[in-house]
Every structure is written in C-alpha cells, then in structure tokens.
Amino acid sequence: MDASSPPRYRRFSRLGPAPSAADLPAYTRRNTLAQPVAHREPVEHVYLLEDGKGRPWASLTLLSSAKSGKSVPTYNEKEHISGSFQLTAEKGDSIQSVTVTVTGRIITGSNIDDQYTFLSQSLPLWSKADSRASGDAPKLLGTCLWPFSIPLPKAVSLKDGGHDTLFRLPETFLERHTRASISYEISVLVSRGKLRADSQVKTRFGYIPNIRPDPPSVLRQLAYRENSMLPGPEVDPVGWKTSPTSVIRGTVFKTRQVAVHCILSLANPLSYTRGTVLPCRMILESGDNHALDMFSAPAAPLVTLRRCVRFQNLSTSSKRGADWVESFEDVARAVWWPSASGNDAPYTRCLEGEIKLPKDLTSTSSIGRFTVSYTVVVSSFETAGFVPSSSQPILVEPVTIATTHARDSPRPQEYAPPNYAPLPVPRTHHDFYAVPATKFIGR
Known part of the structure; x- marks a missing residue:
C-alpha cells in the first residue's frame, strides 16, 4: 500500500450499532495560536573578584536573555556573549595579560578523563607584550574597562569514527539523577608574573539551540x-x-x-x-x-x-x-x-x-x-x-x-x-x- 494513501483497517461484523462519541461532554478547544511576544530586554549579571580582605577589585558583567540577574546567564543560538570586564590595578601589580574564554564540555564523572571539551574560544582583552609592540603603556594602572562580544558558533567540527563531523552545539544539560552533563562556562583569567598568583572569575551559562520543526500539513x-x-x-x-x-x-x-x-x-x-x-x-x-x-x-x-x-x-x-x-x-x-x-x-x-x-x-x-x-x-x-x-x-x-x-x-x-x-x-x-x-x- 502506498505510504501516502489513507490506512486501511480490516472490519469485523457484529450485531448492534457501533458506539459513537455523542455522549462526550461539550467542550471548547483552547486557542494557542501564535501571539506577539514582547521583546525582553537583556538582563545584567555581575560576578566579583575580591582581595584577601573581601574588597572587590575586579568584576565580570554579562548581558543575557535570562529571566533575571539572579538566574544563570542564558544565550540562544545566534546571540553573542556580550559583557565587560573591569579591574583596578595598583602600582606594582605585575599583570601580564587579561583573557576571556568560553568553554563547552561533556562531563561524565569526576575524573579528568571524564571531561571532554568540544568548544573553546579565547579572546585577549589586554596583553603587556602587545602594548609594548603598539607603543602603549606597558603596565596597567587605575581602573581599566574592556567590553567584549563573543559570537557562539552554530556547530563545531569533531572527530567521530576517525572522520571530521559537524555537530550542532547541544543545549545545556544538567540533572541531579543523570551522570552525564553538558556544561558551558565563561571565565576571565588575569595572568601575572611567575612569582605572583593568577586570578580568575568564572561562571556557568545556559545555551539554547534554535531547533525548528517543519510546518505541519x-x-x-x-x-x-x-x-x-x-x-x-x-x-x-x-x-x-x-x-x-x-x-x-x-x-x-x-x-x-x-x-x-x-x-x-x-x-x-x-x-x-x-x-x-x-x-x-x-x-x-x-x-x-x-x-x-x-x-x-x-x-x-x-x-x-x-x-x-x-x-x-x-x-x-x-x-x-x-x-x-x-x-x-x-x-x-x-x-x-x-x-x-x-x-x-x-x-x-x-x-x-x-x-x-x-x-x-x-x-x-x-x-x-x-x-x-x-x-x-x-x-x-x-x-x-x-x-x-x-x-x-x-x-x-x-x-x-x-x-x-x-x-x-x-x-x-x-x-x-x-x-x-x-x-x-x-x-x-x-x-x-x-x-x-x-x-x-x-x-
């Protein structure tokens, strides 16, 4: 039978009329037709770096599509991770570079072998070496602010069975009763000299791919x-x-x-x-x-x-x-x-x-x-x-x-x-x- 033709059913004979749906209670179908959706303004998320006395000296600010600033930052496909990083550098602070990095991982356990990175994008915000090359001041002093906007790719290329295969970025997945998770993270690393400790601020964020069905009949x-x-x-x-x-x-x-x-x-x-x-x-x-x-x-x-x-x-x-x-x-x-x-x-x-x-x-x-x-x-x-x-x-x-x-x-x-x-x-x-x-x- 042609798959496009209506299905045919074998009929049985019996005495008496077939049951009908006439006894069903009357009801009104719920109309869920498309309605205009109000545009949601981006919300602000702020994450602080504090010194040993609890005083903030640096902050990471993100703008996202989350419901509130208290929620995890959330980004939809085609949206950029936009925000800024600000720090206050004191005299003698030997900062070598400031870099923001976006990472996506599959995590299946607590061991290092149970983590697989499928996305890694880094954006240098400032570098001492680049400042020297361009003739700018080679040291940071006072309040410094770097805005950034990082586009997320729609898909990534990974090895699968020995071949390069293109995979759409998956949605964030994190559930308590499931051992595996999909985790996205953004971090800013403040790198110093060999005798000084580096500083880092980071947070997880949610990602939602744009998966669209074909129209119905x-x-x-x-x-x-x-x-x-x-x-x-x-x-x-x-x-x-x-x-x-x-x-x-x-x-x-x-x-x-x-x-x-x-x-x-x-x-x-x-x-x-x-x-x-x-x-x-x-x-x-x-x-x-x-x-x-x-x-x-x-x-x-x-x-x-x-x-x-x-x-x-x-x-x-x-x-x-x-x-x-x-x-x-x-x-x-x-x-x-x-x-x-x-x-x-x-x-x-x-x-x-x-x-x-x-x-x-x-x-x-x-x-x-x-x-x-x-x-x-x-x-x-x-x-x-x-x-x-x-x-x-x-x-x-x-x-x-x-x-x-x-x-x-x-x-x-x-x-x-x-x-x-x-x-x-x-x-x-x-x-x-x-x-x-x-x-x-x-x-």
Whole structure:
C-alpha cells in the first residue's frame, strides 16, 4: 500500500450499532495560536573578584536573555556573549595579560578523563607584550574597562569514527539523577608574573539551540487557524505518520486469551516544539467485543514520551573501547478520549489523543559522545484483569523535540476536553545500562 494513501483497517461484523462519541461532554478547544511576544530586554549579571580582605577589585558583567540577574546567564543560538570586564590595578601589580574564554564540555564523572571539551574560544582583552609592540603603556594602572562580544558558533567540527563531523552545539544539560552533563562556562583569567598568583572569575551559562520543526500539513494548519477539529489520517494522510499494525496479546481475568490489533498515528512531521502538544490517533480492532471495550477506555492506553540519555564513559572503558551508558525516563503521558468523528465501525474503536510536552524538556541533541533522544512508546494497556503476554513495548516511534515553532505556521492547539486531565507518568527510569561499544558499530 502506498505510504501516502489513507490506512486501511480490516472490519469485523457484529450485531448492534457501533458506539459513537455523542455522549462526550461539550467542550471548547483552547486557542494557542501564535501571539506577539514582547521583546525582553537583556538582563545584567555581575560576578566579583575580591582581595584577601573581601574588597572587590575586579568584576565580570554579562548581558543575557535570562529571566533575571539572579538566574544563570542564558544565550540562544545566534546571540553573542556580550559583557565587560573591569579591574583596578595598583602600582606594582605585575599583570601580564587579561583573557576571556568560553568553554563547552561533556562531563561524565569526576575524573579528568571524564571531561571532554568540544568548544573553546579565547579572546585577549589586554596583553603587556602587545602594548609594548603598539607603543602603549606597558603596565596597567587605575581602573581599566574592556567590553567584549563573543559570537557562539552554530556547530563545531569533531572527530567521530576517525572522520571530521559537524555537530550542532547541544543545549545545556544538567540533572541531579543523570551522570552525564553538558556544561558551558565563561571565565576571565588575569595572568601575572611567575612569582605572583593568577586570578580568575568564572561562571556557568545556559545555551539554547534554535531547533525548528517543519510546518505541519496544510489541512492541520487550516484547522489551527479556524479553531476547528483536526482532520484524522483518513482525511489528511500526509499529516500523519501511521505505524504498522501491532497485536496486543494477553489473558483477561486469568481465564480467557485475547488479542487486540493496535495502529498508532502521530502528527507529521515527527518534530514537536516543547511547551506545545503532540497529537495522536489510535485504532483498536478485535473480534472480542468485551476486550475491545476494555482497551478503548480513555485511561487504558499507556502511551508515553520516553527520553534516552546516552553517553560514553571513558573511566569505565574496557580494552575493546569505552562503554556507552544509557538511561531512560518517561517524561510525559498521552491523554485519550473517544473520537468525535464517529468513525467507529463494528469491532473497531478510534481514540483521539495528545501528549502535552513540558516547557522544560531538553531538546534533541547529538554531539560525539553524548546524545539526548526521544521516542513515543506504547508500553501496555492498564485495564483491570488484563495480564499481557509480554513486557516488551508494543510500539516505539522516534521523534524530535524542538525549541522553537515552525516558521510561518500557526501554533499547535490543545484539543483534550477539560475533564480529561493529564494522567501521571507511570514510572521513571533512573537506572543506567552499560552497553559495549562494539554493539553500536555502524550506527
């Protein structure tokens, strides 16, 4: 069957009319169309260097897109790290140079071998040698101020499998229960002579890449603009990615074997902006009417957005090479309700749903020894008396989490009825799994 054509479903016959969504409570869709966003003025962050008596003699000032000066400085892709460094030099202070450096690291442990630098940019603010060469005063005296503006690259070139590969700068990642992190830091080094100690002021900062999804289908954009019902896969096949049919098998009340066919559709393209929603559709089919009613209850499908953090831990490397470590976490769960289209046929049920994406989701990224990836996982069905024959996921579909909205397209809307509140994420995976690197050859 052509992938662009609507999915076809095998129909079963049964007595009696097919159930409809007429009993659904009335509700109003929440309009989340794009609204003008007020431009946020840069905020100021100040970091001081103090002498032995607690008196400040130097300061690093940064301007950033953070919410307040008390927050960590934050920069978006294409923004410059702008600021200034000021110091007061006294007579006899043998300062040789002043240099500002921006660094990005992958950190997987406390050992020096567990840190890998993927970004390093230095900008000399002042040098005694350069002052002599230019005929300026070779020594600093009094209050000195150096403004600076450092552009961050969109991508960096790193060795990957022996070849130079271009990687987009990843988003800052730092979580207490995850061993690996992506850390960015800016520092200013005041270097003195051999008999004097150097001084340094530094701070971490946050970085957000500009990951933008492609626009949704024309029919979905029209639905968003008109605040109307989303067209399903049978009407808008281009707007949905439909999975192959999977079969859920198990036992009901320890007495009867059941089998239910499941087809999952996710909104196309499979890239979604955090803070919005991920639209879903599900078709369930079975010759067992009782089992079908159990599985099509809105709270039954256990469909989650699962995050995988995968990194290379050099300190635990074997002779064959460094091990890869993976950790998994379910970060959001789909909400389901009976389809309002009334397309249910005998022995068939159709559910509409969506996954509300948290605003603080880390975006999808990959840079050499560190990746953050996401999948939509159909794990099971939570219904009384049902015991699945397998604990393995029923369906897994990779998706991308973006940081900004599609260009020239309306914002996605939330369609879940008000009384269908988001369900709690059933479990969190904080376990780590070490996987030999040889398993991933060729990936």
